[in-house]
Amino acid sequence: MLRKPLGLLGIFLIVVGIGYFVGAGVAYSKVQGGYGSLQAFSEAQNVELTYNEDGQLIDRGTVEGAQGIMSLLEDDWNFPVVEGDLDSNDPLVNTATEYMFQMATIGYHVLHGTQTIVLDEAYIEFQAVDDPDATVDLLAEFPNLVVLRTFSKVYGLAGLRVGFALGSARFRAAVDAVRQPFSVNALAQAAAAEAVLHQDDVEQRVERNLVERIRVEEGLRELGLRTAETQTNFSWIDLGERDEGELVAALGIGPPGLTLSTVGTEVDVTGAIRWLSP
Numbered sequence: 001m002l003r004k005p006l007g008l009l010g011i012f013l014i015v016v017g018i019g020y021f022v023g024a025g026v027a028y029s030k031v032q033g034g035y036g037s038l039q040a041f042s043e044a045q046n047v048e049l050t051y052n053e054d055g056q057l058i059d060r061g062t063v064e065g066a067q068g069i070m071s072l073l074e075d076d077w078n079f080p081v082v083e084g085d086l087d088s089n090d091p092l093v094n095t096a097t098e099y100m101f102q103m104a105t106i107g108y109h110v111l112h113g114t115q116t117i118v119l120d121e122a123y124i125e126f127q128a129v130d131d132p133d134a135t136v137d138l139l140a141e142f143p144n145l146v147v148l149r150t151f152s153k154v155y156g157l158a159g160l161r162v163g164f165a166l167g168s169a170r171f172r173a174a175v176d177a178v179r180q181p182f183s184v185n186a187l188a189q190a191a192a193a194e195a196v197l198h199q200d201d202v203e204q205r206v207e208r209n210l211v212e213r214i215r216v217e218e219g220l221r222e223l224g225l226r227t228a229e230t231q232t233n234f235s236w237i238d239l240g241e242r243d244e245g246e247l248v249a250a251l252g253i254g255p256p257g258l259t260l261s262t263v264g265t266e267v268d269v270t271g272a273i274r275w276l277s278p
Contacts, residue, residue, distance in 0.1 A: 048092050
């Protein structure tokens, strides 16, 4: 009586076992294919780590430099370094640890280097996530940092072409030594100086921009269109199947399949969304 059910159960288990075996083989094949693609990419990039004659990892000729980068990677970024990934006989960057070491190298020299790091914050006033002046506090800690701001965006003075840079005295002296004799005209300077005094107007513009930006994004989603996440006064729109030429001509310009739409007034936004409706 029990032989038939047990036989069926045995057949079922055999089938399941074969399925798992085949699945494992496919997964292994995919993983190996991924490794092969990574290796091909690494070879095309041809980026190598540097080791000394003793097989020690070095940066800019010193073991201490590499140790500083490794400390940033392990202690500050909490990345689990695999020692076996670092092989002096295979210096090509083709493992996770080697790739992350390269990323940490950039971060380390940005933080500890002497080269100038320029941070362009043209749209910083529009974002509502962090304090717009948070980066200004970094200037005292990092003398190689320069922060750029402009009056062309939230202050509405685009036609006057005026902005400013925040940096060390050494940087200011270097720029002053090579700048053109005729820089920002007197009218632009007066307008910028006055605009700074009206932060209440700036706050109102930021608030209106946020309200209309959210309305743009919600309206586009209702139309089945996707937009990139933004903290500025514009949105990148994925056009989908809509006629790119007509839309670009009506709303702005952008790369193939995308367009840049600046957030405007309530009337502007309503009209744009209505035009996009199928």
